[in-house]
Amino acid sequence: MTCDEARIMLHALLDGELDAGHAREVEAHIADCADCAAEFAAQRQMQRVxxxxxxxxxxxxxxxxxxxxSLPKAQTPPSRRSVLRGFAMGSAVSALAATGIVALVLRQDDQQRILSEVVSAHLRSLQAGHLIDVLSTDQHTVKPWFNGKLDVAPPVIDLTAQGFTLVGGRLDYIDARAIGAVVYKRRQHVINLFVAQTSSTEHRPPKTQTMQGFNCRRWGERGLNFWAVSDIGGDELAEFVDKFETAMKANAEG
Amino acid sequence: MPATSDDPDKARRFREAALPYLDDVYTLARYLLRDASDAEDAVQECYLRALKHFDSYRGPAMKPWLFAILRNVCNAEYARRAARPSAIEDTPGAADQTPIWQESEASPEAEVLRSRDAGAIRKLIDALAEPFKETFVLREINNLSYREIAEAVGAPVGTVMSRLARARAMLRAAWTAEEEHSR
Structure with a gap:
């Protein structure tokens, strides 16, 4: 690597934008070149300030x-009334839920409605002070916090080493039920992972949908439904889900 | 049974999707236009256009999309200012915002930059030339990834990288020069 290249690449290194191979190359150059090392140190210092x-x-x-x-006025604000009407429609769901088995029988339009609720919950969480109920990067703090608040505590897995920082957890409401939301960050981007119990234990492979500019990746595993929502790119979100599933599998086996 | 008409629902979805980024969009507008009231007008226009095109919007992410719209609005504003050169002269402090430094070779040892108050740093950033300034603001202040910046400004990631390197080198040079000067 030449100094000219390094002078550009060192910024990508500072910004965490390099894969491991390129990062090593830049680091190797910096280790050997006093001028570039000085530039790197100075830029890092400026970035901190x-x-x-x-x-x-x-x-x-x-x-x-x-x-x-300037926005068109809502004559009927998207009120509790219309939301409740939506739930009344799903009375079959509620009846099943009353038997103690929390079942999510999803028809296509139900899925769409829930997706929109999930995205709305994600947006709500981004407003100041709504993101996190329990603030901790320690999975052993976050997981017990859910106990007693939900029938089944969501799996809380620290993915910091994989590039997704666990920042905490929150109770949220989707489809009129309290569900757990585990919050991660990728750079400055928030990822909400919503976890709900379901009676179906079949594995449903992950699928990404986009709504209002947010990517939502949804899958089912071991009696749980998962929705990961974020404004990061689809491929990064898929990477997150991969890492999460791998870690969950490892936990289950270990 | 979709009882509500489409429009209020669209407005609600738009409000939820786009309004959380108002401060981000306004911040970028302030740096691009260097004028509070022009920035306000530009952001309002940006949101009007975004609402108009919200139906056809299919992602990727909301923030880069809004920024791309804002850039178009600002380009129109630049054109307007260029047509009336006096407008630029009237901008308060335009004269002393002209870059006065040379992009000097960095001195071998890393100088330690002293912390400055936000106002002083904003001034240094304001003085950066385009397109370096916008790349810098998108990365350092709006927290976009390189890929998102590339998306917002419609340039390849490699271009984003070299602009960012240049912007930071210029900023550091200006910062250091100012410290020397005030010493």
Whole structure:
């Protein structure tokens, strides 16, 4: 690697954008080249100072109001009423749930509705202060927190080493039921992993859908339904699900 | 039984999908236009256009999509300013925001940059030339990945990387120069 190349690549290294092979190449160059090492150190230092400084601007309230005012008015706000109507429709689901077996019998449009609820829950979680009920990067803190709050605590797996940082957990409501949400971060992007119990134990392979610009990857395993939602790219989300499934399998066997 | 008409529902979905990024979009607009009221107008226009095209929007991610729209709005604003050169002259402080430094070779040992207040750093960033500034702001302040930046600005990832390297080198040079000056 030449110095010219390194002067560009070292930024990608700083930003965590390099795969292991390229990262090693850049690191090897820096180890051998005093000039590039100095540049790397200086850039890292500048990045830290920048990260410690609030360089964002807050949109004025007047702007927010103007934009709100320009949106078509909802005559019937998307109220509890219409939401409840939706649930009344699913009374077959509720009847089954009453027997103690929490069943999710999903028809196609139900799936679409639930997907939209999952995405809405993800969006709600992004508003300040709604993301996390229990804040911890330790799976042994997050998992017990769910106990007693849900019939079945969701699997909580630390994927920090795989590039997805566990940041905590939260109770959320999807389809009128309390479910667990495990929260991860990839760089600054939030990934919500929603986990709900289901009576079906069959394995359903992961499938990605996109709604409102969010990727949602959904799968079923060992009596649980999973939805992973984020604004990261589809391939990164698939990587997350792969890593999660692999770790879960390893846990089950180990 | 979809009882509600389509429009309020679309507005609700749009509100939930796009409004959480208002501060992000406004931040980028402030850096691109360097003027609070122009930024406000541009962001409002950006959201109007986004709503108009929301039906055809199929991803990828909302943030880069909004940024791409904002860039188009800002380009129109640049064109308007260029047509009326006096407008630029009127921008407060435009004269002292002209880059005064040379992109000097970094000195061999890493100088330690002193922490500065946010206002001073914003000024240094404001003074960066385009397209380096937007790449820098998208990465360092709006937290986009390289791929998302490439998407928002419509350039290959390799171009994003070299612009970012250039932007950071320029910023550091300006920062260091200013510290020397104030010493």
């Amino acid at each position: 920048l990260a410690d400084t609030n360089l964002r601007y807050a949109a004025p309230a007047s702007l927010r109001n103007k934009i709100e005012a």
